[in-house]
Amino acid sequence: HLHAEDAVRLHGETMPSTVGDKRMFTFHAPVGTWGIITPWNFPLLMLAEFVAPGLATGNAHVVKPPANTPLTVLTAMEAFVAAGLPEGLVNIVAGEGATGDALVRHPGVDAIGFIGSSATGTKIQAAAGLKRSIMECSGNGPLVVLADADLDAAAKAAVYGAYLCSGQVCCATERVVVHQDVHSAFVEAVLRAADDVVLGDPFDAKVNLGPLNNEGVAAKMDRHMADARERGAKILRGGHRRADQPTDLYYEFTVVDEVPVDSLLSREESFGPVVPILTGGNDDELLRIANDDKLGLQGAVFTQNMTAAFRFVEEMAVGQVIVNDSTCFWDINMPFGGAGNRGTGWGRIGGKHTLLGMSDLRTGVFSI
Structure with missing residues (x-):
């Protein structure tokens, strides 16, 4: 409904001309048909994040749902039909990577909307050529804890950002960078907060950490933990899969201290339930x-000093900086996306900004 409201306010402007008998104005027009490729971690939300503003701006859509969680999108399509959506405005084409590649290259697709990993995003952009695109790709934190921070609040935020959806969130707690003066106290606070994490059946009300989605993510966690051990990092909690579970995808909540800057835990998006602590x-x-990273989606800073907070907001190389809350904070009206000169994509998803990205700004010139 927010996109429907914003669409009626998607207005152009009248501009003065340097030529006296000319009148110029702008307006927004549909781009055409968007090819939409969404990830498996939020299959319904991320479908809506493109289709809602796309419909509001007059576009059609061909959606390739995630191969691991396609049924949510297919069920949503049933809801679209039941609501009376005109045939052809939203189309679902399920499949693996080859299906997505064919969609991106198809001459009938005018633009691409993608949410997913930077590695896949790079392949998509290479195939898409000059087609319009909105790309929201990988993130790698960070959450920064200054010396004057509320350590309990920062620790709870770091832990929450690591167990939410089992850490399978693009803005999860991927790196925690802590001032050395409060390092020990912060680690103790993190371990206390970690005591409240319960791994198990996600349908159990007492459980807040479920299994990972697929073997690829679990294997990546295994690689990152093996690299951390080899480099001498201190694994204070977890660090391995839990045995005797319904599947092999249940990963213990993990806290790692003294993480080297050049380790996989620091350099790559782990996408699992881990709190890596750097100092x-x-x-x-x-x-x-915080900025020594090729990605730059969303970060956070904990401090009680307004000047320091503004400095990190303005100088941290990410698209959004959250002050005194988790890196996982999100609001539907946020213009969510990565910073420039980073491997996190471009464009913004949220509020009026997706409407602008999914429409053409055009100009009319009249002679009088």
């Missing part, structure tokens, strides 16, 4: 470590 000696070093 810096002062605010300059904390900011440098």
Whole structure:
């Protein structure tokens, strides 16, 4: 409903001309048919994040749902039909990567909307060529804890961002960068907060950490943990799969301290239930470590100093900086997306910004 409301306010403007007998104005027009490729972690939400603004701006859609969680999207299509959506405006084509590649290359597809990994996003963009695109790709934190931070609040936020959806969120707690003066106290607070994490059946009301979605994600966690051990990081909690579960995808909630900057836990998006802790000696070093990364989606900073908060908001190389809350904070009106010069994509998803991205800004010029 928010996109429907914003669509009626998607207005152009009248501009003065340097030529006296000319009148110029702008308006928004549909792009055409969008090829939409969505991930498996939020299959319904991310379908709606493209289709709702796309419909509101007059576009048609061909959607390739995630191969691991396609039934949610197919059920949503049944709801579209029941609601009376005109035939052809939303079309579902299920399949694996080859289906997505064919969709991206198809001459009848005018633009591409993608949410997923940076590796897949790179392949999509190479195939799409000059087609219009909105790309929301991988994230890697960070959550920065300054010396004056509320450590209990920061620890709870870090833990929450690691167990939410089993850490399978693009803005999860991928890296925690802590001031050395409060490092020990923060680690203790993280371990206390981790005591509240319960791994098990996600349909059990007492459980807040379920299994990973697929073997690829679990194997990546295994690789990251093996690399951390080899590099001398301290595994304070978890670090392995739990045996005797219905599947082999139940991963223990994991806390790792003294994480080297060049380790896989620091350099790559783990996409699992892990809190990797790095340390810096002062605010300059904390900011440098936070920005020493090829990705740049969303970060957070904990501090009670407004000047320091504004500095990190303005200088952290991510699309959004959350102050004194989890990196997983999200609001439907946020213009969500990555920072420039990073491997996280471009365009914004949320509020009016997706409407703008999914429409053409055009200009009319009249002679009087």
